[in-house]
Amino acid sequence: xxxxxxxxxxxxDQLFPNPHCELIYHCDWELLLAVVLSAQSTDKRVNSVTxxxxxxxxTLKDLKSADIKDLEQILRPxxxxxxxxxxxxxxxxxxxxxxxxxxxxxxxxxxQFPGVGRKTVNVVLSELYNYPAIAxxxxxxxxxxxxYLAALKDGPYEVEKKLMKKFAKETWGxxxxxxxxxxxxxxxxxxxxxxxxxxxxxxxxxxxxx
Ligand code: SF4
Numbered sequence: 067x068x069x070x071x072x073x074x075x076x077x078x079d080q081l082f083p084n085p086h087c088e089l090i091y092h093c094d095w096e097l098l099l100a101v102v103l104s105a106q107s108t109d110k111r112v113n114s115v116t117x118x119x120x121x122x123x124x125t126l127k128d129l130k131s132a133d134i135k136d137l138e139q140i141l142r143p144x145x146x147x148x149x150x151x152x153x154x155x156x157x158x159x160x161x162x163x164x165x166x167x168x169x170x171x172x173x174x175x176x177x178q179f180p181g182v183g184r185k186t187v188n189v190v191l192s193e194l195y196n197y198p199a200i201a202x203x204x205x206x207x208x209x210x211x212x213x214y215l216a217a218l219k220d221g222p223y224e225v226e227k228k229l230m231k232k233f234a235k236e237t238w239g240x241x242x243x244x245x246x247x248x249x250x251x252x253x254x255x256x257x258x259x260x261x262x263x264x265x266x267x268x269x270x271x272x273x274x275x276x
Pocket of ligand 1: 212213252253254258259260261263264265266269270271272
């Protein structure tokens with residue numbers, strides 16, 4: 067298993083030596099909101115609406131008192147816009163009123179925000195504070211299962227625990243980003259780019275095809 071994990075790590079390092087988060091943000095709470103908005107959407111779509119959102123409502127105060135219909139209109143292109151407009155307004159209100167506008171660096175507190183789950187907290191803590199965490203999104207889950215790093219029946223939390231055991235703690239944030247990028251640009255859900263992939267011989271997908 068270690069040898070296989072080493073190969074995967076080496077390949078990810080080769081493809082993405084300096085991975086970075088593709089969501090555009092300028093401060094901690096903008097990242098939190100961008101990650102919340104990215105649920106069931108793509109970073110590209112989120113990046114097409116957040117500049118409009120944050121330009122029109124540049125502060126938490128502005129966002130918490132924004133007209134919900136206007137927020138919905140701005141967020142319409144990313145889907146689930148009723149729910150997401152509510153999350154944006156409510157997160158802004160809680161941050162402003164209960165935390166003086168300062169994002170808490172605490173998992174339990176962050177998970178109490180509406181629309182914020184374990185994956186979102188992992189992305190935020192890892193991206194902003196270099197906190198060791200592996201956020202399991204749809205890409206990370208799919209790749210982990212294809213490469214036998216996790217079982218098919220595993221939910222996101224089981225996948226996360228298995229990845230944390232396999233990868234060195236100091237690389238967790240980087241591995242998450244690399245797997246997201248690998249899933250986004252190479253190992254796509256539909257029509258993965260297998261011809262060019264160097265992990266074909268250890269991939270469940272290939273076995274299935276044979
Ligand atoms: Fe993904 Fe294809 Fe590579 Fe398997 S062989 S990891 S499905 S790109």
